[in-house]
Amino acid sequence: MSKPKVIITRRWPQEAEARAMEWFDARLNKEDKPMSVAELQEALRTADAVCPTVSDAISAEVLNATPLRCKILGNFGVGFNHIDLNAARERGLVVTNTPDVLTDCTADIAMTLMLMVARRTGEGERHVRNREWTGWRPTHMIGTKVTGKTLGLIGMGRIARAMAHKAHHGFNMRIIFTDPYPPPQEVIDALQAEARGSIEDVLREADFVSLHCPGGKETWHLINDERLAMMKSSAFIINSARGDVIDPQALVRALKNGTIAGAGLDVYEGEPKVQEEFLAMNNIVLFPHLGSATMETRVAMGLRALENVKTFFDNQEPRDRVV
Numbered sequence: 001m002s003k004p005k006v007i008i009t010r011r012w013p014q015e016a017e018a019r020a021m022e023w024f025d026a027r028l029n030k031e032d033k034p035m036s037v038a039e040l041q042e043a044l045r046t047a048d049a050v051c052p053t054v055s056d057a058i059s060a061e062v063l064n065a066t067p068l069r070c071k072i073l074g075n076f077g078v079g080f081n082h083i084d085l086n087a088a089r090e091r092g093l094v095v096t097n098t099p100d101v102l103t104d105c106t107a108d109i110a111m112t113l114m115l116m117v118a119r120r121t122g123e124g125e126r127h128v129r130n131r132e133w134t135g136w137r138p139t140h141m142i143g144t145k146v147t148g149k150t151l152g153l154i155g156m157g158r159i160a161r162a163m164a165h166k167a168h169h170g171f172n173m174r175i176i177f178t179d180p181y182p183p184p185q186e187v188i189d190a191l192q193a194e195a196r197g198s199i200e201d202v203l204r205e206a207d208f209v210s211l212h213c214p215g216g217k218e219t220w221h222l223i224n225d226e227r228l229a230m231m232k233s234s235a236f237i238i239n240s241a242r243g244d245v246i247d248p249q250a251l252v253r254a255l256k257n258g259t260i261a262g263a264g265l266d267v268y269e270g271e272p273k274v275q276e277e278f279l280a281m282n283n284i285v286l287f288p289h290l291g292s293a294t295m296e297t298r299v300a301m302g303l304r305a306l307e308n309v310k311t312f313f314d315n316q317e318p319r320d321r322v323v
């Protein structure tokens with residue numbers, strides 16, 4: 001029997017690409033050039049499976065491709081707000097994602113952002129590289145202590161829990177959170193975490209707020225002028241979830257006016273575009289969507305996406321089916 005034809009939209013780590021070639025009649029994107037709407041549609045017309053990733057917009061327009069040969073979108077990534085799930089459902093496509101394997105590394109990046117913005121380390125590094133450092137002194141580049149402070153989590157899924165674990169057990173932080181679907185009580189107890197009834201309650205109380213909710217219509221600009229104004233003026237906001245959860249203009253205003261003390265961002269609305277004003281500010285740390293960017297995790301994401309596709313073509317239920 002011939003192998004299913006699979007199109008992989010971007011470059012993957014070598015080990016994952018090798019597995020794709022072993023299991024499937026795979027077409028790789030050696031040049032790593034983003035695919036256009038027309039190219040994505042062609043992929044849907046000519047392959048049995050397409051493996052897109054978080055930077056491919058799989059819109060209703062893309063999914064309108066006819067005739068449709070593709071049966072499954074094996075997404076490389078846990079987030080799926082770039083895929084129009086309703087349109088995928090209507091076209092009879094199965095959609096899978098890659099949870100679990102990126103949990104720790106993404107939580108590590110959220111921790112890194114928190115530590116960097118509080119301790120001014122991005123600013124400090126630029127200071128040294130620019131040869132501006134004139135020597136140690138008691139008042140030089142004073143930051144904010146992290147250990148023992150209150151971390152407020154908006155969303156308490158896998159990545160938030162991993163961050164809470166590191167922050168609580170490593171940095172003795174008190175954990176507060178809000179989530180419409182809270183974790184089991186034993187998870188909450190192990191973190192000595194305290195649930196709050198609303199986002200607003202978390203914002204008012206936390207020294208550091210970290211966002212861990214999915215992107216999409218329901219969370220679009222969840223953090224706006226009004227909600228930023230509820231935070232302590234000494235508090236920091238961290239976003240390793242999805243860019244559009246924060247209204248970027250509201251964040252610019254809050255950072256300029258001292259409404260909050262600082263921010264750490266790994267994701268941006270309309271990325272890779274980054275708000276021009278952010279670039280000139282010292283109280284914000286900016287990463288280029290690095291959450292899952294370790295070799296171990298990216299290989300695991302590729303293998304997990306392929307495993308989902310293989311399971312599907314073996315006529316079994318894929319482990320990470322979203323649609």
Ligand code: DGY
Nearest residue numbers: 054077078079291292
């Ligand atoms: C995902 O998988 O959704 C992440 O944003 C990639 O790091």
